[in-house]
Amino acid sequence: MSQPRQPIESGVPDPFPEMHPVMVKNYGQWAWHDRPRPGVLRHVAKSGDTIHTVKAGTQRQMDVYTVRTLCDIADTYADGHVRFTARSNIEFMVADPAKVDPLIGALAEAGFPVGGTGNSVSMISHTQGWLHCDIPGTDASGVVKALMDELHQEFLHERMPNKVKITTSCCQINCGGQGDIAINVQHTKPPRINHELVSNMCERPAVVARCPVAAIRPALVNGKPTLEVDEKKCVCCGACYPPCPPMQINDPVHTKLAIWVGGKHSSTRSRPMFHKLVAAGLPNNPPRWPEAAEVVKTILYAYQADARPWERMGEWVERIGWPRFFEKTGLPFTKYHIDTWRGARASLNTSAQVRF
Ligand code: SF4
Ligand code: SF4
DSSP: OOOOOOOOOOSSOOOGGGSOHHHHHTTTOEEEEEEEETTEEEEEETTSOEEEEEEEEOOSSOOHHHHHHHHHHHHHHSOSOEEEOTTSEEEEEESOGGGHHHHHHHHHHTTOOBOOOSSSBOOOEEOOGGGTOSOOSSOHHHHHHHHHHHHHHHHHOOOSSSOBOEEEESSSSSSOOOOSEEEEEEEOSOOEEOHHHHHHHOOHHHHHHHOTTOOEEEEEETTEEEEEEOTTTOOOOOTTTTTOTTEEOOOTTTEEEEEEEOOBOOOSSSOOBOOEEEEEEEEOOTTTOHHHHHHHHHHHHHHHHHOOTTOOHHHHHHHHOHHHHHHHHOOOOOGGGSOOOTHHHHHSTTSSSOOO
16 A cells, blocks of 8 residues: 655754754743843853854855855854854854854954844844845845945944834735834836737736735637726736736836835734834835835934833834824825725735734
């Protein structure tokens, strides 16, 4: 009798073989932790063992030489154990406190800033972008690099009212999460359809079903089955483009950036929050995205100046109110900030935590 096929486990690998021995020994038995300085965590176990974690920022998309440099630093100055965080920081673990300062020196020498802990601006998280995805409307990694170059002092110091989590997303609809400040792609025109290719490349019923406002219909053009878009209904979300690449929506001029504020995933102090649109139609302007960077810095420093200790960005805005937010940041409030799409109430009200 044939054996049943075993499932292929492609999830998170077993972390224990690569874990620092002090962490393996004291797994689940930690007594307390603190931050002796920005970028350094100290964890003390119930057994009395201590481990320091040194956090450094990276450019995320790294060539093999950079990875080797980081590994050499881990072998020479740390105990040979590293991990990457979800925000592309690298963390080195050392059991001997005397190794912390030389390790920080070696990282600084190689150009990797140490920080990103506590009430700082941690590395900006971003979606996969052109490396792994076929629909990006901008280079999310580039936006991150350009912005962190400008915010790097805020990574080094813990001088914000609370932690600041910034995110970027290179399309309007798919991966990416809530952020204190989010820089997201915004399409401003309906897709342009290449009718020659639709019947060969697209599963048309699936594309029709995907449109959130039912703007796509089957059509015949030059005798060929294709699709058409009711441009009055289309909200330029880009949801039709992934399953049907001939419905091209990315555009060098009409693909813009929008800034959203006040989101968070955590339920510490207050419930998780959705971020809200505060600036739209900013130029998608590589390689430094100066217009988006200016808006982000304006919001960040208004928050720093006005928020109470431990208020997250969204909590600050809720306390002072959105009208005061626009006054304090000087951003214009327009009719486009008002969400008039009633369908969101039914389709987004699905999380166990977010209810409205
Ligand atoms: S945000 Fe959109 S374009 Fe960017 S990686 Fe995710 S799915 Fe792809
Ligand atoms: S861009 Fe969005 S709203 Fe417009 S046709 Fe495509 S799926 Fe529909």
